[in-house]
Amino acid sequence: MPARYHAEMTDQVMVSARGLQKRFGETHALRGIDLEVPRGSILAMLGPNGAGKTTAVRILTTLLRADAGKATVAGYDVRTQPAEVRRRIGLTGQNAAVDELLTGRENLEMIGRLYHLPARLARQRAARLLERFDLVEAADRIAKTYSGGMRRRLDLGASLVAEPPILFLDEPTTGLDPRSRLGMWDLIAELVAGGTTLLLTTQYLEEADRLAHEIIVIDHGLVIARGTANELKGLIGGERLEVTVADGDDLAVAEQVLARIGNGRPTVESRLRRVSVAVDVRPGMLASTVRALDDAGLNVDDFSLHRPTLDDVFLSLTGRGQADEEEAA
Amino acid sequence: MTGAARPLSASEVAGTADLAAGAPLKWWLRDSVEMVKRNLRHVRRTPELLLDVTIQPVMFVLLFRYVFGGAIPIQGTTYVNYLMAGIFVQTIVFAAMGTGILLATDLAKGMIDRFRSLPMSQSAVITGRTFTDLLRGMLAIALMALVGLLVGFQPAGSPIGWVAATALLLLFGFAVSWVGVAAGALVRTPEAVQGLMFVAVFPLTFASSAFVPTSTMPSWLRFFAEHQPMTLVINGVRGFILGRPDSGAVIGSAAWSIGLVAVFFPLALVLYRRRTSR
Ligand SMILES: Nc1ncnc2c1ncn2[C@@H]1O[C@H](COP(=O)(O)OP(=O)(O)OP(=O)(O)O)[C@@H](O)[C@H]1O
Ligand SMILES: [Mg+2]
Numbered sequence: 001m002p003a004r005y006h007a008e009m010t011d012q013v014m015v016s017a018r019g020l021q022k023r024f025g026e027t028h029a030l031r032g033i034d035l036e037v038p039r040g041s042i043l044a045m046l047g048p049n050g051a052g053k054t055t056a057v058r059i060l061t062t063l064l065r066a067d068a069g070k071a072t073v074a075g076y077d078v079r080t081q082p083a084e085v086r087r088r089i090g091l092t093g094q095n096a097a098v099d100e101l102l103t104g105r106e107n108l109e110m111i112g113r114l115y116h117l118p119a120r121l122a123r124q125r126a127a128r129l130l131e132r133f134d135l136v137e138a139a140d141r142i143a144k145t146y147s148g149g150m151r152r153r154l155d156l157g158a159s160l161v162a163e164p165p166i167l168f169l170d171e172p173t174t175g176l177d178p179r180s181r182l183g184m185w186d187l188i189a190e191l192v193a194g195g196t197t198l199l200l201t202t203q204y205l206e207e208a209d210r211l212a213h214e215i216i217v218i219d220h221g222l223v224i225a226r227g228t229a230n231e232l233k234g235l236i237g238g239e240r241l242e243v244t245v246a247d248g249d250d251l252a253v254a255e256q257v258l259a260r261i262g263n264g265r266p267t268v269e270s271r272l273r274r275v276s277v278a279v280d281v282r283p284g285m286l287a288s289t290v291r292a293l294d295d296a297g298l299n300v301d302d303f304s305l306h307r308p309t310l311d312d313v314f315l316s317l318t319g320r321g322q323a324d325e326e327e328a329a
Numbered sequence: 330m331t332g333a334a335r336p337l338s339a340s341e342v343a344g345t346a347d348l349a350a351g352a353p354l355k356w357w358l359r360d361s362v363e364m365v366k367r368n369l370r371h372v373r374r375t376p377e378l379l380l381d382v383t384i385q386p387v388m389f390v391l392l393f394r395y396v397f398g399g400a401i402p403i404q405g406t407t408y409v410n411y412l413m414a415g416i417f418v419q420t421i422v423f424a425a426m427g428t429g430i431l432l433a434t435d436l437a438k439g440m441i442d443r444f445r446s447l448p449m450s451q452s453a454v455i456t457g458r459t460f461t462d463l464l465r466g467m468l469a470i471a472l473m474a475l476v477g478l479l480v481g482f483q484p485a486g487s488p489i490g491w492v493a494a495t496a497l498l499l500l501f502g503f504a505v506s507w508v509g510v511a512a513g514a515l516v517r518t519p520e521a522v523q524g525l526m527f528v529a530v531f532p533l534t535f536a537s538s539a540f541v542p543t544s545t546m547p548s549w550l551r552f553f554a555e556h557q558p559m560t561l562v563i564n565g566v567r568g569f570i571l572g573r574p575d576s577g578a579v580i581g582s583a584a585w586s587i588g589l590v591a592v593f594f595p596l597a598l599v600l601y602r603r604r605t606s607r
Contacts, residue, residue: 062446063442063445063446063606086446086447087448091443091446093439097440097442099367099440101371102367110367111447114363114444114449116448116449158443
């Protein structure tokens, strides 16, 4: 059985979902999500508000039952073997789940003991995490007195107490200041280097770009794109040409000009008075574009060529650009 | 990526070898104790959580001992001696009502989600709650006994009678706290649980033998009062602490308590599961 041998040796899939569906009354939160996270890798789930990210995480962490589809974590079915799954995961949900009337230290030690760690080990781990998350000074104050970011860090610490092999982090860095965010990124990189498998959701494209081995973009409960950050950027073409016009009324004309030069439909962001389009860079292209804009009588504020960011991918995939376009029309 | 759905054994997974499953009963007990510890810390940090089992019943003792008591004749003993059993049962019922209110408070916050993602015994969240409220109830009964002694209560029961009375109280308190859990899991907000429990408990307390002998009530009310569980528990406890055991009431109240547990324990678990897996 070479295939099986291969699978066990290298690409063991630690989290897998097939056709996950979930409805809340009339709301179709998930319409059939597939995903796989190989051992020791990071999958980032990207999507606008209400896309279904949290719902997917809750199903994978046994908090919610899917209406249809199958999901396994570490090879165990989340529906039929939740206890086995829980023994191997750590979860930090979107909303802080810390006990406000316990101190930071008590929170972590309690979680450790509820993971059935020996008391001494739970104490050691709690102390280490308090240090790691810069909470030593606040360790013996009740969590009610913590700031939002401190609570968030405590919550992240709680999911790490048992050093679980699989981590689910729902918007782990939302509400963290830049320094804490960088610290979190370092920690995540460290964990994954140590073999931890991680699924995270995020609104920060930079975060997905920096951390994730694979990204899935979901919208309205469906996966609308997947791949590495570079593959996704490739989806909307290589370089992008951006033109900002001085007068918002000129947007439509600018759009027509760019449509002739670029590949596919230009994206219009009316609030920014900006039109952009994917282009193939070739000799003389920039000069002819400038001339065409000039001929059309446009007053141009800014003109630039840049490599796409995940933001571009996100906006173009989730149709935000589209909506903006209609608004402008 | 080819998927291999072979489950990892606990020892294969770094850092979790020590999580290997022990006897479930042992973990259930340990997790429940952990939850009791957590709940007691809450009580210590928000002492107002004890109001319902301290100031409130003390006010009842004083009110009935000094305001109404003089107008209520009791055969064979003083009014304050008669009153204390009613106060004890009322207090343990208030403590058990707290179970529902505090569970609803927990459910309204994110902490329950955290517990549900852990490999702990899931029912320990609830049993930890009911055990805590038994402790609260016991503390309250000790306090009420003390207050009673200060205002002239003269207990006459034997030590064994007191042990038996305490057992009856705890059994009933345990039973009622499962009603509280069911209410807490069913209703959306802590305030609503409080309202619901009050509507249920208030008439049961007053249409009982807690403060006045049932013999003065009109016959229809008297029939209700004499057969409802609070009266039976009160009469059972009263018999023990005044040294004239009432075996009929003891059997009746034990039967009620066991019946309530038999119905509300599974019901509470089902409601809790349904509530948390939305
Ligand atoms: N318990 C619930 N009851 C009813 N509707 C729900 C419930 N949970 C989620 N939904 C709905 O399901 C959809 C997906 O929600 P979800 O929380 O998964 O989105 P999300 O991608 O995490 O969004 P965000 O970025 O805002 O966190 C939304 O339309 C939401 O209103
Ligand atoms: Mg979310």
